[in-house]
Amino acid sequence: MIKDLVAKNRSYRRFFQDVTISNDTLLELIELARLTATGANIQSLNYKLINKSKKNEEFFSCLGWAGYLADWKGPEDGEKPTAYIIILNDNRIKQNPQYDVGLACQSILLGAVEKGLGGCMFGSVNREQLREYLTLPKEYDITLVIALGKPKEEIVIDEVVDGNIKYWRDDKQVHHVPKRKLEDLLL
């Protein structure tokens, strides 16, 4: 059911680091992005796939983790992502790819969840540093980064109370994500 898949597709930030993700699996996820809509069918997005431990460390250091969790600097060793997908935009073809990037991201993450994996998309990226690691030509802009792995955390959806939309973690390290009520979305 699509609802189950969407509900399970949370932003996972802690993983079983001993569970690796193969190139073939990453390619299956990119195939979903390939089939996804783009404005005017322009298809300006390209992808870098990373799933080797040494590179993983470099990419990890470029990401800003969970801004609302002030005391948490990101997953510890043993709980880090095991693969990354960097979504690049060919700026010779399109200048404002944000909608296309969002759709591609969602397809990839839904596909990951269907495979028993999960991930988180990152807008908070040290793009200068990442560009160096990737040795990217200037025609390619770094848009979002997706971190992937086998999720090792429980995430629950709560109702928004008093307008507070900030996610938080309880004593048992369960991650809570407040969502607005259906009736509050309709104008």
Ligand SMILES: Cc1cc2nc3c(=O)[nH]c(=O)nc-3n(C[C@H](O)[C@H](O)[C@H](O)COP(=O)(O)O)c2cc1C
């Ligand atoms: C465009 C976009 C950028 C995001 N960037 C980050 C980020 O840089 N770091 C991070 O930890 N989470 C990031 N997230 C994840 C959001 O924090 C997350 O979607 C939100 O807290 C709701 O949780 P949910 O995805 O489980 O519904 C991003 C999400 C989106 C849609």
